[in-house]
Amino acid sequence: MLEDTPSRTAASATPRTAAQVLVDALRLHGVDRVFCVPGESYLAVLDALHDARGSIELIVTKHEGGAANMAEADGKMTGRPGICMVTRGPGATHASIGVHIAQQDSTPMILFVGQIARRQVGRDAFQEVDYQAMFGGLAKWVVEVTDASRMAEIVARAFHTAVSGRPGPMVVSLPEDMLVETTQTMAFAACALQAVPPSDAALAQIAQALQAARQPLVVAGGSGWSAAAAQQLQRFAAAWNLPVACAFRRQDALDNRSPQYVGHLSLGMNPRLKEAVKGADLILAIGTRLGDVSTDSYTLLEVPVPRQRLIHIHPDAGEIGRVYRPDIGVQADTACAIAALAALAAPASRPWDGWTLAARQAHAAFSQPPGRVAEAVGVDLGQAVAHASAVLPDDALVTNGAGNYSVWLHRFYQYRAARTELATTCGAMGYGVPAAVAAALRHPEREVLCVAGDGCFLMYPQELATAAEHGARLVVLVVNNGMYGTIRMHQENHYPGRVSGTRLVGPDYVALARAMGAAHAERVDSTEDFPAALARARQVAGFSLLELSTDPRQITPSARLP
Known part of the structure; x- marks a missing residue:
């Protein structure tokens, strides 16, 4: 606005x-x-x-x-x-x-x-x-x-x-x-936009539809989730005890510690969450376009008429019915809509309480790093991300680009505040480093963590010099597995054993960071060494870089290459 x-x-x-x-x-x-x-x-x-x-x-x-x-x-x-x-x-x-x-x-x-x-x-x-x-x-x-x-x-x-x-x-x-x-x-300013709330009639329809449901699911996404909007979503979800799934790379719309948060509609999605989307009898989509990643290539909801009853709230009328025909379509500002929903009187009886609890328990189990396989080498990325999540403050800004490494980040990191997740829904490699520099400049009082694969990092490593020039304080984790992991995964699925174009030979990342003006840089070769290394990186002024040597065979948290 x-x-x-x-x-x-x-x-x-x-x-x-x-x-x-x-x-x-x-x-x-x-x-x-x-x-x-x-x-x-x-x-x-x-x-x-x-x-x-x-x-x-x-x-x-x-x-x-x-x-x-x-x-x-x-x-x-x-x-x-x-x-x-x-x-x-x-x-x-x-x-x-x-x-x-x-x-x-x-x-x-x-x-x-x-x-x-x-x-x-x-x-x-x-x-x-x-x-x-x-x-x-x-x-x-x-x-x-x-x-x-x-x-x-x-x-x-x-x-x-x-x-x-x-x-x-x-x-x-x-x-x-x-x-x-x-x-x-001469110059003049555009007029202030007045946010459009949902009508009373639309709110009455939504309340009636929710009360008639037995297995409802809220899907929150899109842009514009301010701290106030996220708090109102928390209030609405808690009062109604509704399970909330966040759309692809919009995990910061709801505190992930909330009993109503049930996961992330993402690449590497929890199979139990897929089942919950398919099994829901009502989906309340707030702010999100319901894109292909969040709907698993448009399979979790049938196109154009979903089997689930669909309520779609979006600020742009052109997005309502663009792919999915809703039962109730509401053009409204996301923040206004969630504030209005939070003001609705919650029902005395909630037949979906068990449904919400089961979805939450499934998420809690899925978000715990799996046990390390005996033959694995290097840093266990799941354990490293879980540790970072535990020690970073709630308002830390976390950035990433594209690559299989991000599956670990989005699965094992808990986002606790609005506008703390800076990640592209278009899957652009290279986004993490420049986004982290922008975040450190915008919020110098807050901690900034960039997680980047080795291929992703090499798209814009020169922007670390920009960080150094302006004294930006941030920590970069370079997840080094020596390959373009996402493409290698697909390559093994379609052309097993025929590696072509997916090997990656990078520079000495520690030396590169030092040449760019890093206040601290080091290589981490074991999971046990990561907590102390992260603590050292967080203590210095300026930017730090940790190169994490990871197992190239561990292509996802649950899958290994032969």
């Missing part, structure tokens, strides 16, 4: 350049940090940011993909559009990964891209790209500012669109010649 502001000047006697108007607009919308890689195509904006140094911090990253990932992570944490600036052509293509993540994860974000001069368009000029064609299928809105007098209007609309309905990414193209033109149309 955008904050209102009294600064709405439409015109001024003193002309300003379009670049200055852009930076003025950023300040009016509460932007305090911009992630970028500099480029000559938007020099005028960089110059305008020079005058805004007291209010807007410019974080210069080492790669545009890192900048875009950081901006997306910042949007996740704040609920406001994360801001990224890159140059034309290669800068934009590198940054496209952040736009894809923001689109899939429903994260508000604005990517500003420098562009060639307007008179050169269509000539295949140096680094020319048609951004409407390039980003049209990824972003909510793609626009090129061709008139300096429209800069204020377009930026305000971008901020409005990024947070309205289903949040997502905007791409704003900035021709370099337009940026230096002057205008008397």
